[in-house]
């Protein structure tokens with residue numbers, strides 16, 4: 282039988298559409314480049330991988346982050362220490378000749394960039410430009426502006442945002458790009474609007490901008506917000522704004538309503554200058570509308586790049602049963618027909634690979650037959666990593682009834698986040714105290730892309746316990762779903778849309794406090810998860826393939842990018858006849 286549209290398959294670049302420039306403070310480009318910290322960067326990378334696969338005409342801008350996001354070390358008490366991860370851009374990228382300048386405080390800073398070509402499945406290239414201020418002629422301080430991702434204080438951050446937003450727009454022009462759509466991935470890039478407005482005014486004073494000028498900028502900008510709580514939004518004091526950006530610009534931004542609570546609010550700035558804005562899950566959009574009621578906010582739920590996050594064993598399994606799933610992730614729906622035994626054996630090999638890594642890193646020997654839970658994400662307090670340990674006695678009972686229970690943790694705390702660091706120590710202390718012959722707990726160091734791959738594919742259940750509504754979306758549970766791994770999670774972010782109880786995983790019910798939510802977590806383990814795990818492997822396998830078929834086919838960047846293209850970049854009504 283001749284397959285329909287078998288690979289190789291060639292896409293034309295999207296027709297009738299101009300160029301998009303995508304701006305993000307972090308992008309997980311390549312596992313060997315430490316240019317990302319966590320979810321936002323991985324999402325940006327997965328987005329660009331799908332843009333490249335789908336042939337979207339797009340270029341991206343970020344900072345080079347020469348010192349990398351930090352490497353995490355944990356001592357035996359779980360005390361975190363950090364080290365830089367310097368990398369050499371010339372090993373992965375080509376230097377561009379173009380130079381642009383930005384003004385910061387009273388200095389003129391020169392910016393160059395490094396080009397990384399992200400090549401899609403069918404050969405389409407998305408160039409990524411990493412902006413770099415490490416140049417002779419810049420002061421020592423300025424040379425370090427593109428060194429540390431989320432390092433330093435808010436003065437450093439605002440200066441970095443000038444390099445990203447204003448430097449990025451100028452660099453796009455210097456490289457000769459005619460950009461039709463500017464996409465701000467989170468408020469960090471909001472200053473690009475200021476650079477566009479200044480260009481619109483031909484370099485003239487900002488005070489002279491008219492509504493029509495602002496409208497010209499708005500026509501070209503779209504914005505994705507990722508932060509569901511006011512404290513998470515990037516904000517700078519009026520003093521910082523005046524000192525770093527300049528008095529004229531600050532006055533203008535204040536006049537245009539970009540200040541809230543006497544702070545320059547980057548989310549507000551991005552919203553004011555965008556013709557389209559969205560949140561990253563349905564609930565996140567509605568929470569954001571409540572925070573910014575004067576703006577229309579759409580919702581485009583996040584996804585993950587399937588060919589990146591589907592493990593090799595599941596890739597082989599799907600290739601044997603249905604083709605074309607990499608080109609169009611909707612075909613993942615066909616996982617519903619894969620025989621149970623094949624699902625079980627693909628998962629067994631993922632679990633074996635994970636447990637081998639646990640043994641290599643910790644000398645703990647975990648049993649592949651024992652129910653294994655995974656919890657890995659940024660160690661932020663709202664994610665409540667210790668919720669599972671609320672009632673140790675009950676957890677031990679569950680472990681006994683299940684014939685053993687293994688829990689694997691990982692996650693970095695931001696170097697300046699002391700409560701996050703204490704949380705890691707707390708998990709490690711609980712683990713040491715509670716581990717016995719039925720319960721085994723490991724905390725793995727230095728959570729990153731590669732460890733994330735092993736964990737999301739290799740555990741039996743992926744656990745997430747954020748405090749509502751702090752999780753804008755979350756994406757690691759989607760990576761798990763790509764490998765048939767169900768989630769046990771608070772109904773927050775994407776899981777409100779992804780959870781079909783007992784079919785793609787389980788919901789931890791909303792409770793009045795942490796104890797009530799822990800109670801629900803235990804209850805689901807006792808009454809649903811452990812019994813199903815013990816009962817019959819085929820039943821567990823059916824749950825796994827439901828998870829893959831239903832959630833893999835939707836929570837992917839292939840679907841998400843098509844939504845950005847048609848809902849945000851080129852909505853049908855905006856396409857003018859030739």
Ligand SMILES: *Cc1c(COP(=O)(O)O)cnc(C)c1O
Nearest residue numbers: 319320658729730733755756757
């Ligand atoms: C996917 C991923 C994240 C995001 O996880 P959440 O589910 O959003 O908490 C963070 N860090 C790494 C290394 C990842 O791969």
